Amino acid sequence: MLDITSLLLIAVILIAFIVFMSFFPVMLWISALASGVRIGIITLVAMRLRRVIPSRIVNPMIKAHKAGLAITINQLESHYLAGGNVDRVVNALIAAERANIQLAFERAAAIDLAGRDVLQAVQMSVNPKVIETPWVAAVAKDGIEVKVKARVTVRANIERLVGGAGEETIMARVGEGIVTTVGSASTHKEVLENPDLISRTVLGKGLDAGTAFEILSIDIADVDVGKNIGANLQTEQAEADKRIAQAKAEERRAMAVAHEQEMKARVEEMRAKVVEAESQVPLAMAEALRGGKLGVMDYMNLKNIDADTQMRDAFGKMNPDDGGSK
Numbered sequence: 001m002l003d004i005t006s007l008l009l010i011a012v013i014l015i016a017f018i019v020f021m022s023f024f025p026v027m028l029w030i031s032a033l034a035s036g037v038r039i040g041i042i043t044l045v046a047m048r049l050r051r052v053i054p055s056r057i058v059n060p061m062i063k064a065h066k067a068g069l070a071i072t073i074n075q076l077e078s079h080y081l082a083g084g085n086v087d088r089v090v091n092a093l094i095a096a097e098r099a100n101i102q103l104a105f106e107r108a109a110a111i112d113l114a115g116r117d118v119l120q121a122v123q124m125s126v127n128p129k130v131i132e133t134p135w136v137a138a139v140a141k142d143g144i145e146v147k148v149k150a151r152v153t154v155r156a157n158i159e160r161l162v163g164g165a166g167e168e169t170i171m172a173r174v175g176e177g178i179v180t181t182v183g184s185a186s187t188h189k190e191v192l193e194n195p196d197l198i199s200r201t202v203l204g205k206g207l208d209a210g211t212a213f214e215i216l217s218i219d220i221a222d223v224d225v226g227k228n229i230g231a232n233l234q235t236e237q238a239e240a241d242k243r244i245a246q247a248k249a250e251e252r253r254a255m256a257v258a259h260e261q262e263m264k265a266r267v268e269e270m271r272a273k274v275v276e277a278e279s280q281v282p283l284a285m286a287e288a289l290r291g292g293k294l295g296v297m298d299y300m301n302l303k304n305i306d307a308d309t310q311m312r313d314a315f316g317k318m319n320p321d322d323g324g325s326k
Helices: 002-023 026-035 041-049 054-067 073-081 086-098 105-113 118-126 167-184 188-193 196-203 229-291 296-317 320-325
Strands: 129-132 136-139 144-156 213-228
Touching: 026 041, 026 054, 041 054, 054 073, 054 086, 073 086, 073 105, 086 105, 086 118, 105 118, 118 144, 129 167, 136 167, 144 167, 144 188, 144 196, 144 229, 167 188, 167 196, 167 213, 188 196, 188 213, 196 213, 213 229, 229 296
Parallel strands: none
Antiparallel strands: 129 144, 136 144, 144 213
16 A cells, blocks of 8 residues: 555656646756846746747747847747747857847847748848849841840848838839840840840949849840741731631622622513513504504504514524525
């Protein structure tokens, strides 16, 4: 019975010790004191109550103290509670201090909370970054396409990291400058002979205004000749004009056919009217005979004349060869 009680007592003491050590980070507090960072154990316990991981604050604080930075626990804890990366901010401040770059904690915290990598920004301030643009196609005044690829050397501007445009804006502006320069050239040979003309023109436009970077140089990596856009456009225009002319000619032909059919219909209509008029002649003659306006002899003479006329027409339509054989 005594052994079981002793074991239970030892287990309770061990559990209590583990809970105490987890809730009261004594080892972390000892490490801070050994590093010269004065922080009370109550402060560490209060961090636990505020759901702040003490190691995320104390370790960067030790690092900053060793680097000689004047940063307080409250500053680091407030940045952590705001959702920032405390360790990255401290590393950026140390790098800026070593590179003799003026960077306050408030500025670094604001850059970090804005979603930018403040440590990378400091490193880019010391070691500029080279951004390579994709192939940018532009057309000179002679209609020849010119493809240009450029390398832009940029340096981060710490003061404009918050609210400044990113690399995509730089690449878009450089592409716009390339298109403008090539489009202003009289011939594509002018661009091929003087590729530095593009660099001078683009740099003169101040493309880094409003961005988080400072453009140091723009170097033309490669220039290539593309398609003859002018000739292709002229060919396509000629083909379009030909199709338009063919459509108009087809329209005129259809109108002519329709007009011809209309004339044929009118001819048939006139013939119908003639037949209709001729059918009225016998009726008129019969009416004249009944009314005494036309005598029988006159009618007989008219019939003889008509028969004579038909005979003459028949003779006139006879084939001369047939007449000779008869």
